[in-house]
Amino acid sequence: MSHHIIDFKDVHFAYPDGTKALDGISFRITHGESVGIVGANGAGKSTLISHMNGYLLPAKGTITIGDLYLNQSTLSHARKTVGVVFQNPDDQLFMPTVFDDVAFGPLNLGMTEERVVERVNEALDTVGCLHLKDKPPHHLSMGQKRAVTIAGVIAMQPDILVMDEPAASLDPKSRRQLINLLKEFRHTKIIASHDLDLIMDVCGRCLVISDGKVAADGATGELLTNEHLLEENNLELPLSLQNR
Amino acid sequence: MHMADALLSPAVGATFWAGSLGVITFCAKKLKEKIDDKIVPLMGVLGAFIFAAQMINFTIPGTGSSGHLGGGMILAVILGPYAAFIVMASVLFIQVLFFADGGLLALGCNIWNLGIYPCFIAYPLIYKPLVHAGSNPKRIAIVAMISGVAALQLGAFSVVIETLLSGRSELPFGTFIYMMLPIHLAIGAMEGFITAGVINFVRSARPEILESVSVSKGLAPIISLKNVLAGFLILTVVTGGALSWFASSNPDGLEWAIEKVSGKPELTGQENITHAHKQIQEKTAFLPDYSFKRDDEGSAKEESREVWPNISAGTSVSGIAGAIMVAGLILLFGLGIKFLKIKRD
């Protein structure tokens, strides 16, 4: 099955103010893989993620999602295939109740109302938030907000799940719950994070990004134990591996 | 200067509701025609922005008192009239519910007073022709202050008109105007000053933000003075017609309607259509409320109204006894519900 593939070939991108964010990035992620993306602040992680469902289009190079090149005319396909969970839950939970928010995506896919309700209930159940259905997002805890944003994306049943800092500002218990949740997903997963322990736990493969380039690409267990490589890229060993 | 339900008659409240709802529908249509998707979340959060900004007070220079942002002017400058009007209406709607500013019936008036004038008068007729992309901050400040004053003066003027048309307050036109306009002169100038201040601040700090916003504004509002005047003429005629119809059915169109609905037998009499107005007057003059009407002919309606509460001491006492009983009964009713609830738990 070639459906769940995401392929970047020599992708370049610069912001209007001249900042070069991506400088010839290439990688290929295939069906069922779970890939962590790590890198210092400003390395280009968020820009990279903005390219994965076509919010930004590359200035040079090509991106293939499934069987299709990503361009203006295949945007809606890309957005159906790749579900992105962004950093700040408040920017993603824009509807006034949890239910309405999770229903937003499925309704845009043009499903019947019964199907939408089904999907929403399913997705909320998966993340363990069905009881929060009628709550407004501002009554939720940070962990619940994260879970609901994930539900909002999985309700669209994307083939590939992309997440930007999923564990940011979570308390330890919510973080653990999130990790367990992520482990259960059978989707192709791409997770960008500074939380290297989370990447260790969830991802089999890891990309180290630096200055808009891929600095290293390999098994998580190898890369994240390589102290030299990590320090070179302004990172450090996962906490669980630091002996103090 | 939120208009309040308690000062309104149903006719005035309903008329302004119809007016405001009409303009909302018109704006919604305009926005739908040529909308940039981006404006949907932008309008939403800018509404919340106005709301949050209104919660911060500042000291008005030279006085000790504090003021806050109104918002209509800044929205009009940033979003253009159509989107700004919708956002302003939404802010006022939430204020009614969460802050109890004005009331549900007065909301129509408030949307009109605080939305129409900045968005459809001050911005297109004053601000837009005088301020261009290259205008210097001082010019922006002066023009914004003039626009702010114009918008607020018209708004305050409308509050006076609405109050007088409703006839619940005894304040004479002159006195009321004399009290409202000077206060709102200062408020309007501040509104314009803050609007200009924020625009200038953002323009110097992050010019690209204003640009990106004005791109999503999309439609260049082309409103000519002629169109505005024509619109207002039509509105005035319609409003005037509606109001005079209601007014002629004094005491109130609603009361009259309720009489009809509740099946009060219609007066037999001359069914002369050409004298419809007179007929309604006569009909109302026979209502039980006004049975104390004087025998003089002529403007029976008005005089009956003045004389109506001429109640002897006897009825006053029964009125007071009744009031106490009603209060007691309602209190019991409320406590009863509470008691039942506690028992059930």
Next chain:
Amino acid sequence: MLNFDKEYFNIGYLDILSYKNTFVHRLDPRVKLVTTIVFVFMVVSFPKYELSRLLPFFIFPVFMSAAGEIPVGFILKKLLYVSPFVLFVAIFNPLLETAAIYNLYGIEISGGWVSCISIMIRFVLTISSALLLIATTSFPGVCRALERLYVPKVFVVQIFFLYRYLFVLAGETMRIVRAINMRTFGKKNYGIKIFISTIGLLFMKTVERSERIYHSMCSRGFNGEIRLLKRDKTGFADILFAVAAITVFIIFRRYDITKILGELAI
């Protein structure tokens, strides 16, 4: 700024009340909205000097707050807070109209006082009913009711967003205000310059946020139209409530219950 925090938590409290689960809260929002509007119309439709016939109408706010378990003190405090403008206008009536219309054992009561009190009673009735509407109906519920009452969708979507980001931005503003307070050593109000730059900063953050929201809307298939599910169903209890309430209002509007009771008693 204490004032700011207070206002912020005030809305928050009202918002939390609206998610309670009582009979009144469970009623279809449309029914509550329509009933409340009819109520307000009835109340303001009385002529200027009406007192006695207004009194029975208190039954509606009393019912809503008792059955909806809304603390009366909170509603009263809010009423007090917004009363100045109405009081300001109404207080001129006794000064301007001094002709006596009641004579109670030799004490003359002027028409001005009667109409002033009438205005204040209307004020309490109309504003408390609006407050109780939102205290017993979740805001999204009110919005959905509006949509189904044919209010343009652009407006409904607008208030959806406004409600959602109200709390987010208020929180953000509170943080900015606190940060400034900590460095201005508790001066109560700001000078205009600080005020403008605070608002400017908030504005820039807001626009940036709208870009991020747009981004995440797009990634979930947004293409210009926001679709809403119809979720509220009007049941038998809802219709019964509306019919009963409106019938009672019409009876109260039509007959002077206060006077009838008074005459019975004497």
